[in-house]
Amino acid sequence: MSDPSRHTATHPDQQPNATQSRALVDRAERILCDLDGCLISGSRVLPGAQAFVRRYASKLVLVSNNSTDTAETLSRRLAHMGLSVPEPRIILAGETALARARDTVASGDIRLLAGATMQERARKIGLRPASDRPEAIVLCRDATRPQLEAALPLLERGVPMIVANPDLTHPGEHGPVIETGALLALLKACVPRPNITLVGKPSAYLFHAALGSVPPGGAVMIGDNMETDIAGARALGIRAIHVSPGGLCAMLPDLGQEADNASTEPLIAGV
């Protein structure tokens, strides 16, 4: 039997057109999708997002460099915005950085540079996030200046640092918002060669977490950032679709025909 994908195939590194994009998402075993700039912008739901989440609920996984929220807090926030995405289907850079710390620091002694939500999450998974004898540092977006300064002597001693993501900014409602990568640049200005591991896109950690048991060839990634979403996915052999911010409907024009205010009752089972 002929493979229908052959009729719509492009080179894996080429941007598919709307018809090819539709075929890719329809036949994908798992759809990985960025959040900011694809489904939401700040507190605003972007056009087509509700219809997209409803239509592809059974195989959608959000993959975000967010290191402010946990999957639990983000799932709740999205629900208030009319997007029903349960916790197991949300893979975030901050939580993944903490999971990496848990998996690599047997003692659990770390220094977490982050806000209250991530501190609580760290303790919940067995880490001691304010240890005086940390074996690793974890850097997230909401690190405070005192936290950053206190990390400098640790970095000078060569304590390894797990960094949630390399982004300098992300788009906020009123302009760019300072991101984790900008804090990393600040630390590098003080301690030139820190020992770092990047977890967020474009590195492979987040994509592997989102793929689970699905092979890269069985997934498609949708994102608005060429350097992180698209380059990171393609480096792993995942087909990728670039959308401009708010451009879901340009990729899948029929989404616009579905009322964005239709029922958003939970449709998604666990992964």
Ligand SMILES: [Mg+2]
């Ligand atoms: Mg984005």
